[in-house]
Amino acid sequence: xxxxxxxxxxxxxxxxxxxxxxxxxxxxxxxxxxxxxxxxxxxxxxxxxxxxxxxxxxxxxxxxxxxxxxxxxxxxxxxxxxxxxxxxxxxxxxxxxxxxxxxxxxxxxxxxxxxxxxxxxxxxxxxxxxxxxxxxxxxxxxxxxxxxxxxxxxxxxxxxxxxxxxxxxxxxxxxxxxxxxxxxxxxxxxxxxxxxx
Amino acid sequence: xxxxxxxxxxxxxxxxxxxxxxxxxxxxxxxxxxxxxxxxxxxxxxxxxxxxxxxxxxxxxxxxxxxxxxxxxxxxxxxxxxxxxxxxxxxxxxxxxxxxxxxxxxxxxxxxxxxxxxxxxxxxxxxxxxxxxxxxxxxxxxxxxxxxxxxxxxxxxxxxxxxxxxxxxxxxxxxxxxxxxxxxxxxxxxxxxxxxxxxxxxxxxxxxxxxxxx
Numbered sequence: 001x002x003x004x005x006x007x008x009x010x011x012x013x014x015x016x017x018x019x020x021x022x023x024x025x026x027x028x029x030x031x032x033x034x035x036x037x038x039x040x041x042x043x044x045x046x047x048x049x050x051x052x053x054x055x056x057x058x059x060x061x062x063x064x065x066x067x068x069x070x071x072x073x074x075x076x077x078x079x080x081x082x083x084x085x086x087x088x089x090x091x092x093x094x095x096x097x098x099x100x101x102x103x104x105x106x107x108x109x110x111x112x113x114x115x116x117x118x119x120x121x122x123x124x125x126x127x128x129x130x131x132x133x134x135x136x137x138x139x140x141x142x143x144x145x146x147x148x149x150x151x152x153x154x155x156x157x158x159x160x161x162x163x164x165x166x167x168x169x170x171x172x173x174x175x176x177x178x179x180x181x182x183x184x185x186x187x188x189x190x191x192x193x194x195x196x197x
Numbered sequence: 198x199x200x201x202x203x204x205x206x207x208x209x210x211x212x213x214x215x216x217x218x219x220x221x222x223x224x225x226x227x228x229x230x231x232x233x234x235x236x237x238x239x240x241x242x243x244x245x246x247x248x249x250x251x252x253x254x255x256x257x258x259x260x261x262x263x264x265x266x267x268x269x270x271x272x273x274x275x276x277x278x279x280x281x282x283x284x285x286x287x288x289x290x291x292x293x294x295x296x297x298x299x300x301x302x303x304x305x306x307x308x309x310x311x312x313x314x315x316x317x318x319x320x321x322x323x324x325x326x327x328x329x330x331x332x333x334x335x336x337x338x339x340x341x342x343x344x345x346x347x348x349x350x351x352x353x354x355x356x357x358x359x360x361x362x363x364x365x366x367x368x369x370x371x372x373x374x375x376x377x378x379x380x381x382x383x384x385x386x387x388x389x390x391x392x393x394x395x396x397x398x399x400x401x402x403x404x405x406x407x408x409x410x411x
Contacts, residue, residue: 051217054224061231072236081378082315084385085241128408161242164377167319170274171373173380174408181247188406189242192381 070094070161070191073106081166083192090189092159093140095133095176097168102176104136115169128178138183160185243384246405268364270357270401272350272387274371274379276323278302279350281357289356304350306343313338322379345379351386358400365399370407380406 069091072080077098096103102110102117110121110132123129144156160180164173177188270288273280281288281303311321313333320327326343333340358364367387371380384404389397 047217047221051221051224054221054228057228058224058231061228061235065231065235068240070240070242072238072240074236080240081381083241083243083381084391085243085388087242087244089240089242166376166378166381167324168377169373170371170375170377170380173377174373174406177247177406178408186247188245188247190245190377190381190384192241192243194239194241 070163072163072191077101078163078165080163080191080193082195085192085194087189089161089191090159092157092161092189093137093144093185094161094163094191095137095180096163097172097176098165099167102130102133104133104140107136109133109136112172115167115172117172117175122175124178128175129182130175130179133176134179134183137180137185141183141185158184158186159189160187161189161191163191243381243388243404244402245384246403267366268361269368270361270364270366271368271370271407272383274345274369274375274383275302276325276372276374278305279345279383280304281350281353283357288353289360304346304353307346308341309344310339310341311344313340322376322382324376325374345382347382347386350383351390354387354400355390355398365401366403366405367401368405368407 068089070089072078073096075098077100078096094103094105096106099115100112101108102112110117110130112118117130119127121131123131141156144154147154148156162173162176180188266284269284271282271284273282279302306323306326314336315321316333317336318332318334320330320332321342321344323343323345330342369380369383369387387401387404389399389402392398
């Protein structure tokens, strides 16, 4: 290490004392004058840009919250599979299938065990018809038909969106589709998460 | 009130800022609320027709008989693999099973190293086969499982499409225990195939689910 850095410059006396700038009487006056010159207007925090960000964020969130016709609720036992499908969901009734529950339009209809409906709840040939689900779906169809009577824009199309957990066995799926088919749902859409290969 | 001309110059306009605090309160509450309740996954749907049972065939007008009988391409999913069949023609690359003989699946399962990213906290399908192994826990791990041979299925479907270009329909059947994910995987393969770049060639986009085999 060299001692050059510690050497005192020769013109030390002509330089102003740094301490004087802020603590001395002259320094105080100078500082006051400076601050008056530079911060004349706009006191307080400037939150204009923050407000801009927040407003944009709010609009974006509100838009993304309300635009999807079919909403995917988050639940630990509801994970739809990934797929490369590109079709957009349409407004329709929904049936949600998990390993533990069957829901129609987000209302619980039937609790099941390990993806299997107990035989007491089924009827018909091969136990394909799920009775509680059938009656709820029938009420839903009647509602839609009643609305369609008065509103020409909302025709009953027989469209049903099925939101299904990836683990649900095919037996439950075919039971549900059979039941829905019996109450005149004829077109089905399976909801999937985009992102497959 | 009018001001004295001498005061006009010194008149300072009251530059009162808008009181934004209530608005800020509202916004800063709404944003976390919406952020939590919004699910940031992009969703899509797969169109499926119902199995033709019950009332499905109500008032369909009688179609003229097509010159060629429909192919009725069927993909059956079992926990051993895929079985392809077609009643309307001989599928290329598949030996028709002799009468009474129950051959194995057309495309059996394969051992493959796959990434665990998609199967976090579960197994890749068919789970009835893979259940004996430990679950995928690390999203970055690459592990060997017995999985469906989707690539071979895709290749076979392309050759079938080449031979029957007018066919758009595929019937998918499955064993009762086959999970939904295996079904959508097959639907992905039958719908289209990815070509160079972003182009996709449609194969058999009309899916009919068959009530299954017992």
